[in-house]
Amino acid sequence: MKRFLFISILIISSISLFSQHKARVMSYNLLNYTDFTPDTRNDYFKKVISSVNPDLLVVQEIKTEASVAQFLSSVLSSKYKAGAFIPNQVTFESNNAIFYKDSLFNFISNFPIIIPADPGTSERDISEFKLVHKFSKDTLIIFSAHLKASSGTTNEQRRLKEVIKLREHTEKLSDKANFIIVGDFNIYNTFEPAYGKLIETTTKNYFIDPINVVGVYNNSAFASIHTQSTRENSFGGGASGGLDDRFDFIMISQAVKDLGGIQFIDGTYTAYGNDGSHYNLSINFGSNTAVSKEIADALHFASDHLPVYADFSFEVSTSAGQSKNFPTNYSLHQNYPNPFNPTTTIEYIIPSGTRNIQDFSSSSSPRNNGINVTLKVYDVLGREVATLVDEYKTPGTYNCEWRIANSELSSGIYFYKLVAGNFSKMKKMVLI
Template identity: 30%
Template sequence: MIKKLLLFVFTCVLSISSAFGQADFKLMFYNVLNFPLENAVPNRINDLEFILEDYRPDIFMVCELNNISGAMTILSTLQNINPDYQSATFTLNTSDDNIGNQNDLQQFIYFDSTKFILESQNVVTTLFRDFNHYQLKINSVEQVTTPIIIDFFVCHLKASSGTSNQQSRLAMVEDLFNYIDTLPTGSNIVLAGDFNVYTNSEPAFQKLIDPTNSIVLIDPADRIGSWHNNSNYVDVMTQSTRTQTGLGGTTGGFDDRFDFIMTSENMTTNPNLSFIAGSYDVYGNNENTDCYNQSINSFDCSGTDFSFATRDALHNFSDHLPVTLELQTNQSLSIPEFNTSEMITILGSNVIDNTLKIQVDLRLQNELELYIFNSLGQVVKTVDVNNTLISIDASRISNGIYYITSSKFQFKPLKFVVNH
């Protein structure tokens, strides 16, 4: 009888895992405002850690990174949150060699190494600043037979208004597409950056969304228009977070959409890899029209999505807001198998009345979702792990034997008994 019950439970675990045979990924791009050389605001790295701790991106892309010291400081900050974060190899910009070789503004990428594998990296040179190309593979169970590769491009187009600057941005984008034309037509492309465009009619942006491109790019937010000084587009505005001078960067308040995450058109509905509809967001933007021309930490920018503490950290760290997007795949991640005696434990007796207490390893906090199922294999409760000590209300669960497992991490189910 016991052997049959164990076999039945094992079958239930497999069926529950297969039902959740997909994975979601959180992307973030952020203009980090001359980090770390810009020091008008002291201890800015603490504000960045607050932001990253809250959002926990699986892919973190940046521009305006000054040097390798800053790159390693951000990596260390990420690893304080999750030790599985890794980065690409830091390389200096070369495109400006003929105009001064300042090398003070770089792009870079960080990633959760349990979910992605860095396959290669390259630079696309232009007349002004490199595009950085990072090719990552999803660390899935099917990666040998059916690998999913994503081509991430991180950029920072020429800033400022005026015809000559518009033409510089166009020339940079044309160099990018000369490179993209060498990629397979079915490539999964994510282009993230500070585009510095004021309107969709700019030649550079028109080239980005040109339907005759070998690989067509789209705006997942589906909010293309004349953004500059137009409060109708406040929901996608990213700059400037400040009205106060003396903090570094640009002032003037919230009135521009400069920062983007775009994808190739094939990622609209492809079951192997697509962006999640409605997931594009400007982190810290409460979509409040009163926020137009205001500082992001003002009362005028308040709302239900992002607290004052979050908006204040964003205000202090950079004159831009990050943009975010979520991707999904129908493949299963090649997830590590943990020893539950070390990672997840039931505190006290596993025979309970109304409350089950669980201790979770710090490394799994905010990374884990638990499922409680009965001996029939039915899920009776889902628990988000947002702390290392979890109290689960079992007062409405009927007497019987229950098991705890997860679709994200493999471990032998934890057994407990409810006896009111």
């Protein structure tokens, strides 16, 4: 009996809690954003970004440090901070910047990968942003690139030159480094030398295209992944012609593709606002089944690019009986944004110490601490209109996105309710 008890204690003490914290990374070409950008355009950006609700926002075509400060104060909520800004060292144009939720991340550094310019040319630096996830303590490296624009062999070779310099840098990173690259690549097809160099596996620390589509993007077969242009007619310095190119990308490293640590969540790669039905059309032409009319208009007027985003999980672990990095109480937060249309995010917390009864005398392995969780939405008459979560959850903080398809529900007041064991909590939200 004593021997069995001793073994049981060893089993219990070796159990680990694993919680998946989700974070959304968004990349957006801001179309030459300056600190003189009018308030009307700021309002459009605000609508787009609050609807996506990214945890990390990486931008291209932002002019100066003053522009970064204005974007932070005029567009983003107080949840965000800006990472250190370093302008292009050669051209001082088309700069990159990063904004992050400081409740989730610590900003570490911004390192410019300088691309030496040939006579008569102006190459663009690639920014290396480094952040640490506060709960998992994992380091995420995000490269932001705005490669040389336009078609033709000369421009293709300049894009290749920029990518070669990037790959020389990534080859020096640890094999286990978690890194991704985002930005406006200006790549027209998967046969371009720059694209080939990004995914080349002959040297370590290559990039992986998570949606893995092969071909020439400028045709209707790729309509659902196009990101430029949001408008048929040119205005404000932007490109015209409607949606017909996939210029904006998110690519990941092998470490981010592999299980454990930081991991790309399959199926989350999104060209925001693209419903696949606007080939060669403005994003707000007619109906849009991906976003509301208000968001489609905002995407049209804010920039000539659509933003792209993807979700990543961060694995947080701690020994059983400990609560390191875990809250100790259940919590259901107010949805954000609220009021909303078409998308809102609901955050909830499952505390440490949550446990299903386990039979350690069974031959089957005991389940980690956790509990079955339901998150449901009801209308004002108490009718269930959506089940957002109904599954076993281990302790941690979770973000659940609710997206409303056009005409699925009428505008008005709705209630969302979290149930986990004996815990039950309900909050109100407004669909506009």
